[in-house]
Amino acid sequence: MATLVHVSSPVKNPSHRRVFDIEYAEAELPNGLKIVGMQLEKAGPERIIMIQSPRTSPRSEYMQQENLRVQQSPTLKEKFPKLKMLTVELSHYDPTGVSRSSQVKQTVNVAFAKSVFRVACHNQECVRGDFDLSPKLGAAVAKKKPSIVGEMCCQGWRNRQTIDIEPCNNILRYKLTLGY
Numbered sequence: 265m266a267t268l269v270h271v272s273s274p275v276k277n278p279s280h281r282r283v284f285d286i287e288y289a290e291a292e293l294p295n296g297l298k299i300v301g302m303q304l305e306k307a308g309p310e311r312i313i314m315i316q317s318p319r320t321s322p323r324s325e326y327m328q329q330e331n332l333r334v335q336q337s338p339t340l341k342e343k344f345p346k347l348k349m350l351t352v353e354l355s356h357y358d359p360t361g362v363s364r365s366s367q368v369k370q371t372v373n374v375a376f377a378k379s380v381f382r383v384a385c386h387n388q389e390c391v392r393g394d395f396d397l398s399p400k401l402g403a404a405v406a407k408k409k410p411s412i413v414g415e416m417c418c419q420g421w422r423n424r425q426t427i428d429i430e431p432c433n434n435i436l437r438y439k440l441t442l443g444y
């Protein structure tokens with residue numbers, strides 16, 4: 265359970281009091297918060313140090329691991345020297361495939377974009393999901409296809425409370441246009 269702390273301004277006069285408010289939040293804070301050190305001196309100014317805790321959740325742990333995998337991958341240009349141009353059209357849908365939450369079209373800079381090509385799931389609480397278009401992209405480049413169209417279903421969990429119970433199942437519909 266997260267702790268929210270409010271602290272009044274430091275005391276300058278020892279006869280004054282400094283107020284600490286500590287509250288409990290029902291939900292976990294995104295990055296957590298914890299008091300790492302508190303020093304109280306008699307009749308003197310006290311100090312409190314707060315930092316963002318590196319405490320992890322199943323969601324943030326997975327995201328960190330995947331971000332690392334992306335960062336460590338070669339660029340698209342390095343991995344697929346033949347590929348000169350890539351445009352992606354992405355539409356995000358809920359599990360029913362009817363309600364669309366967003367639609368984007370963008371040209372990817374192959375010299376900078378990483379070859380582990382992930383698209384974040386639009387479920388803000390999704391755990392261990394998202395969409396990895398890398399295998400589709402690799403297969404398309406290998407066959408020099410000018411474009412591919414498809415649909416992927418998020419393999420993550422709906423939220424941290426439903427891990428191993430309720431899958432996320434959000435849908436991504438994509439079109440990749442490739443130039444060589």
Ligand SMILES: [Zn+2]
Pocket residue numbers: 385386387390391393394418419420421432433434
């Ligand atoms: Zn998801």
